Amino acid sequence: xxxxxxxxxxxGTKKKHAEFEAEALxxxxxxxxxxxxTAGNENDARDLLQETYLKAYRFWDKYEKGTxxxxxxxxxxxxxxxxxxxxxxxxxxxxxxxxxxNFYNSIRAQSTDPNDLQQQxxxxxxxxxxxxxxxxxxxxxxxxxxxxxIEGLTYEEIAEFIESPIGTVRSRLHRGRKLLQExxxxxxxxxxxxKGD
Amino acid sequence: xxCNGVQQYAGSAIDGxxxxxxxxxxxxxxxxxxxxxxxxxxxxxxKQLVQRHVSWIPTPRSIQTLVLTSLHQEYKAxxxxxDSWMARVTRFSILVPALAGGAVAAVFFLLVGIPxxxxxxxxxxxxxxxxxxxxxxxxxxxxxxxxxxxxxSSAPESVSAFFQRSSLQFGVxxxxxRGSDWCGGSASDIxxxxxxxxxxxxxxxxxxxxxxxxxxxxxxxQLSLPPAAKIALARSGWYTDPMHPNCNVVVWKKDEVVCVxxxxxxKKQLLVLLTSPTNLPxxx
Numbered sequence: 001x002x003x004x005x006x007x008x009x010x011x012g013t014k015k016k017h018a019e020f021e022a023e024a025l026x027x028x029x030x031x032x033x034x035x036x037x038t039a040g041n042e043n044d045a046r047d048l049l050q051e052t053y054l055k056a057y058r059f060w061d062k063y064e065k066g067t068x069x070x071x072x073x074x075x076x077x078x079x080x081x082x083x084x085x086x087x088x089x090x091x092x093x094x095x096x097x098x099x100x101x102n103f104y105n106s107i108r109a110q111s112t113d114p115n116d117l118q119q120q121x122x123x124x125x126x127x128x129x130x131x132x133x134x135x136x137x138x139x140x141x142x143x144x145x146x147x148x149x150i151e152g153l154t155y156e157e158i159a160e161f162i163e164s165p166i167g168t169v170r171s172r173l174h175r176g177r178k179l180l181q182e183x184x185x186x187x188x189x190x191x192x193x194x195k196g197d
Numbered sequence: 198x199x200c201n202g203v204q205q206y207a208g209s210a211i212d213g214x215x216x217x218x219x220x221x222x223x224x225x226x227x228x229x230x231x232x233x234x235x236x237x238x239x240x241x242x243x244k245q246l247v248q249r250h251v252s253w254i255p256t257p258r259s260i261q262t263l264v265l266t267s268l269h270q271e272y273k274a275x276x277x278x279x280d281s282w283m284a285r286v287t288r289f290s291i292l293v294p295a296l297a298g299g300a301v302a303a304v305f306f307l308l309v310g311i312p313x314x315x316x317x318x319x320x321x322x323x324x325x326x327x328x329x330x331x332x333x334x335x336x337x338x339x340x341x342x343x344x345x346x347x348x349x350s351s352a353p354e355s356v357s358a359f360f361q362r363s364s365l366q367f368g369v370x371x372x373x374x375r376g377s378d379w380c381g382g383s384a385s386d387i388x389x390x391x392x393x394x395x396x397x398x399x400x401x402x403x404x405x406x407x408x409x410x411x412x413x414x415x416x417x418x419q420l421s422l423p424p425a426a427k428i429a430l431a432r433s434g435w436y437t438d439p440m441h442p443n444c445n446v447v448v449w450k451k452d453e454v455v456c457v458x459x460x461x462x463x464k465k466q467l468l469v470l471l472t473s474p475t476n477l478p479x480x481x
Contacts, residue, residue, distance in 0.1 A: 012343070017272045028264065032256040046260045053264050057271055130250035148212060149247040155214060173208045177243040184246060 020060050024053065027070045030151055031077055037146045038081055040135050048084065052077040071160045078143070078162075133183040141176030144169055198222040203233045211241045326421045328407065328414055329438070329446055332457040336405040339396055346381025346396050356382045360393055367410040369393040370454055374404055374470055390419050404460040404467065414455035422448070422455075430455065435472075437464060447471060 035045035055076050063072055147153045159166045203226050209215045227234050338344035350356055353371055360369040363384040374397045381396040390413050397404040413420055429436035436448040445460045447467055460467045
């Protein structure tokens with residue numbers, strides 16, 4: 001009977017580790033920012049990032065070489081987020097688009113000049129309020145807004161990340177921004193930054 | 198372009214991705230439509246507010262360190278104890294009894310230059326203890342030369358004798374694969390789970406069969422099979438994975454032995470070999 005050797009790191013494991021580090025680690029900032037804006041605080045973002053990298057490492061042999069690794073990592077993070085924070089949510093977020101349209105109609109009816117609104121909101125809203133409004137968006141909309149407006153990804157890459165057609169990206173972005181605008185408008189009204197009816 | 202068209206391209210215009218061929222139409226409409234102008238201005242404002250207030254920040258050093266440390270721990274754990282199934286299986290030949298002379302040749306061989314095959318697309322059975330997953334991984338090790346059968350022989354009787362002399366406690370099936378040049382065999386015992394491994398060479402094609410006692414495979418605590426496979430085996434004795442038509446994995450159960458075959462051949466060809474009346478598995 002052969003004796004068992006002292007355990008050592010195999011060549012295969014070393015190769016895998018080196019490959020993983022070279023391919024996956026450069027995308028840490030993109031993932032961290034998404035985690036931070038999705039989870040809403042640094043502690044949860046840290047946990048989500050760590051979990052994402054560990055899962056990716058364990059399933060590295062399932063990654064198809066040559067495909068978009070950033071999109072692969074992102075999908076692992078998205079699933080981890082859903083498992084971690086959304087387990088108890090039975091129904092997906094619902095948005096009442098009529099409310100959003102009403103908001104736009106009321107803006108039109110008040111003949112509010114977007115330039116004035118811009119000055120009022122731009123100069124007076126605080127970062128925390130924008131962050132809070134962003135986090136209040138339903139997941140699907142928040143995801144595309146973060147990926148486009150914070151991470152600066154192209155529509156094509158966002159489509160690959162969320163595994164949906166570009167038309168869906170456009171549509172979610174459009175609606176997400178509208179919804180965000182409405183939320184910010186409400187904040188501004190509550191704080192007296194702008195007048196509303 | 199009407200108002201609906203403008204809505205459709207609003208995001209692209211704001212993000213600077215508007216195609217040249219629609220740009221003129223888009224701008225012409227905006228010049229004459231105040232509501233659309235307003236709406237786009239508001240959407241643009243939304244983007245500007247996010248960009249102004251929600252900054253992109255690099256990963257803090259402490260979090261970078263935490264991630265790297267976690268990965269390093271995972272790396273060390275995988276390498277050392279690795280007594281993950283994968284590491285243990287690569288040592289399984291130590292359990293094989295020595296064989297004497299005759300037509301049997303104990304061969305360590307490297308299977309180099311074998312093209313990537315369809316079976317490498319298996320992606321579903323990821324559980325470490327899933328027998329299908331393990332069979333697939335073992336097949337990959339055999340193909341890359343990281344694992345070698347303890348013996349190969351052109352005489353099926355020799356392979357039968359090999360398993361009779363091993364410590365396996367179930368009746369190993371020796372499938373008769375028509376046209377095979379030779380067959381190789383090994384036995385393993387991992388945490389008390391005993392398995393037989395057979396490798397067949399048919400010209401440029403390969404067939405690997407992993408066999409486990411029905412008790413260990415169907416209701417044991419250390420191995421698992423997908424529920425669909427268990428149901429199919431209980432009903433018909435056969436199972437192929439319908440979710441992954443390109444994965445050449447066939448599972449069957451005979452005389453309380455569960456066999457998993459993985460091959461470079463197409464699934465249909467493999468099934469023909471395994472199920473044709475003249476080539477049904479023969480029990481020892």
